[in-house]
Amino acid sequence: MAKTSALLLVSAMLAVLAPVNGLWPQPRNLTTGSSALKLSGGFEISIASSLYNAPQDLQQAISRSHGFLQTDKLERLVVGRGDVDKPALTKAKTLSQLTVSLDKGATVQSITAEAQKPIEERDEGYVLDVPADGSGATLTANSTLGLFRGLTTFGQLWYQSDSTTYTIEAPIHIVDSPAYPYRGYMLDTARNYFPVTDIKRAIDGMSWVKINQFHWHVVDSQSFPLEVPGFEELAQKGAYASSMVYTAQDVQDIVEYAGARGIDVLVEIDTPGHTSAISKSHPEHIACAESTPWASFANEPPAGQLRLASNATAEFTANLLVAVSKLFPSSMIKTQASLNATGLNFTQALTAFTQQSHNALIKAGKTPVVWEEMILSFNVTLAPEVIALVWISSDDVKGVAESGHKLIHAASDYFYLDCGGGGWVGANPDGNSWCDPFKTWQYSYSFDPVANLTADEAKLVLGGQHLLWTEQTGPSNLDPITWPRAASSAELFWTGPGLNISTVLPRLHDLSFRFQQRGIQTIPLQPLWCALRPGVCDLTA
């Protein structure tokens, strides 16, 4: 027995208005027709001769795209599924080739190199043409990264009916590029550990929705699973187990896997807060490690902070951060500052400490990224290029923008994937999660990235991301807690706000089913009865 609030009316008209295509994120300029078009058995994706020196990661991306055309086997989500299109397919033209080429004068670099450029220098735009008459389709862009985005879009155009792979919307013309340069996803691998294969599967999902930034919250108070050259003792003593360490080789593997999929890896090292794991190997740098009662020292157990005022500790931290930054080619590095202390002396100590760390990073060519309280609570003087992640509340966006720092939306009230799952702290029968309620894809999708901002402040918004803190998540539920919800911010920050959640739901169902065909365990958003009937399970107030 299940209830929904009464006195609401259905608006089945939406079924008619909803675009039936499964493109996600929705391209910013899209025109489609109503002709059926089949892929020929020998369909090929060929690289234009002008791209004779195509980078290896582009060639591999093309062969993966070609593979998906054969393995997706996704039937359209309509009553009758693939059978309903059989009549239209009898007289459909056949497409035998997609030609991929770079714009004249574009410099040829690998997808990885393009993806790892500073966030505002990445060129992700592309133009995709799929004629209805069977003449060759074309994909062009000004960078291999743009070509990769276009290949991702191309892969979402096709459905299966028996052994036929087809679209019913030819001709298709797409001119696309992102509304915001930063579209991310954060995973915490410190509270619970995730094997490399799980991280790679998450990266696959990110790439399918054009997320371009993996924010890797790799270490925290609970564990330090990162092997850092020169600081190996941190993982040896601070990881949950020797089998739960990301070796330097694992990191390179993940960074390359992400890069080849158009994703840059923003690593985060918790310091000076959340560092009890460091005390295992460096007690000399840590105050109140695992102190009890932990609630007086930290938001969650175990407590532990670096000794801010100690020169040796500040130097240790700066050296550690530089060593970590060498493992990650990204132009950015995230440094964490979650502290319970405040006050003038504290601010002075934290400022000195932070400036020493940030100066070392800036000298190493990195842009530091910080959590909002570094600006709003601790009044630390930061270099102007420092980027802030707004996490506590969307209400804080305005204040951060007024500081003049560029910012990334990560507000817990819209984008925290772990909210609503109940309290995880023990001996707390009535405990619910601190950031209740659960953030539905619909609610995240309704977020306005420039609410209350002036035109100048709006320019500071780089984009946004969903975040997954893993007190109650492990490899067993990584997929269902993340997907398809995280796709909502991916579209919000690629396509831009303003689309109607009723018209986008059928596309999100489609994406979710395609993810499952590709091995990611997305949750159903509705009963299949609703998924097959766009709009019929909608409510309008």
Next chain:
Amino acid sequence: MAKTSALLLVSAMLAVLAPVNGLWPQPRNLTTGSSALKLSGGFEISIASSLYNAPQDLQQAISRSHGFLQTDKLERLVVGRGDVDKPALTKAKTLSQLTVSLDKGATVQSITAEAQKPIEERDEGYVLDVPADGSGATLTANSTLGLFRGLTTFGQLWYQSDSTTYTIEAPIHIVDSPAYPYRGYMLDTARNYFPVTDIKRAIDGMSWVKINQFHWHVVDSQSFPLEVPGFEELAQKGAYASSMVYTAQDVQDIVEYAGARGIDVLVEIDTPGHTSAISKSHPEHIACAESTPWASFANEPPAGQLRLASNATAEFTANLLVAVSKLFPSSMIKTQASLNATGLNFTQALTAFTQQSHNALIKAGKTPVVWEEMILSFNVTLAPEVIALVWISSDDVKGVAESGHKLIHAASDYFYLDCGGGGWVGANPDGNSWCDPFKTWQYSYSFDPVANLTADEAKLVLGGQHLLWTEQTGPSNLDPITWPRAASSAELFWTGPGLNISTVLPRLHDLSFRFQQRGIQTIPLQPLWCALRPGVCDLTA
């Protein structure tokens, strides 16, 4: 960045008090020692000669239990894991045999036959003895069902360190039997479909925590996936797809699989409400099928009700229910009555309709089970043996008990697994689930089965269950949304209420990790840091 409410104190003392064993549910009489005891390489579970005619399902249960001893490979959840016990193991005695026997004079029946007896006639008690000196362990019971429960307990005693399988709590003496006869789990396979393999995996999990009743909500308005002999057209027309039908063979397979694991299958057929799927093949029996706006006709789309006042419809329904009851050997069958109409004429029609169905079922030897509103809202006159499931609210338990009907706890405010996941209805950006918040295992565990009941009313409580409605659940998230939460009601109704949630958490962690070793994707309840440190992440108000 994650927060927990501040100003709370840790009580690490619990770490000392918490039993380190991983038994779940906790046996009602348990004494343990502190000696280490190893299983010998050739350890055997042997059936006493007095049980020369051991039923096949008991023999198979014994070989599965033997298999788990080799494949669980679970290390103890302590800092250092299996290594910490190595010193104790050097001088540990070795156990080479467990002997399984029935009490003198017990009649030998299969586990299946014992499990399918009327709910209050099942004998699930057992006595388990594991001496510390290496002399043989013994398991005795008055029924093969009791022996099966004892084998399940025995399988939870053992940990792995390198290649050694051992306990550190010998000698162990257990005299156990359930506090309540009904311990269930409900799965809805109509809103979204679950392949037989997923249902069997759910049954595995149920059996490991001694749940004895699988409440199978097999059909509903959205789909009718059940092939009923003589009514094949219902599934042919009402299932989501021909590949999404439970054939009579599938049903037999599931019923036998459950029976062999000590579980009876209580099937539920939705009638007269939630029957739009029936209209596909029998429009003559259905009113307002898929009417819009659906919100005016039903709690969720699609609407559709049998024509209560039609004799032909009442006869059709009675015949259908009897045909279904023949597929399921259980002594019970669940008939659904979720209706929006009320009023005197309606009550008379529903009473006549229900009595015709129930009389047919009672004549077929079945006890009807109904949802609470049959009693509280519709004032239908029911046969005295009819059992009621209290689902709307735990506040309704008292009223149902006052009606004199036996009852099963299934209150949405404690036991609905789908709550807190956000609204699934479309075009509803702020929609949260109607039964927010998420029901944590701790909250479900804190339920008092006899709150506000007189001693006589308390005798009407048969037990309780968790329930999973699947608007937002499919095979992809069945395990994580169910486990380990559903284990909390399994212990509550086996062991009885009153245990401290702090002392039980380490056992629940243990169970959860053992489930994962056996292939069920439970969610982590806490960061591993906490799981390895019993009590240290607890709060006390």
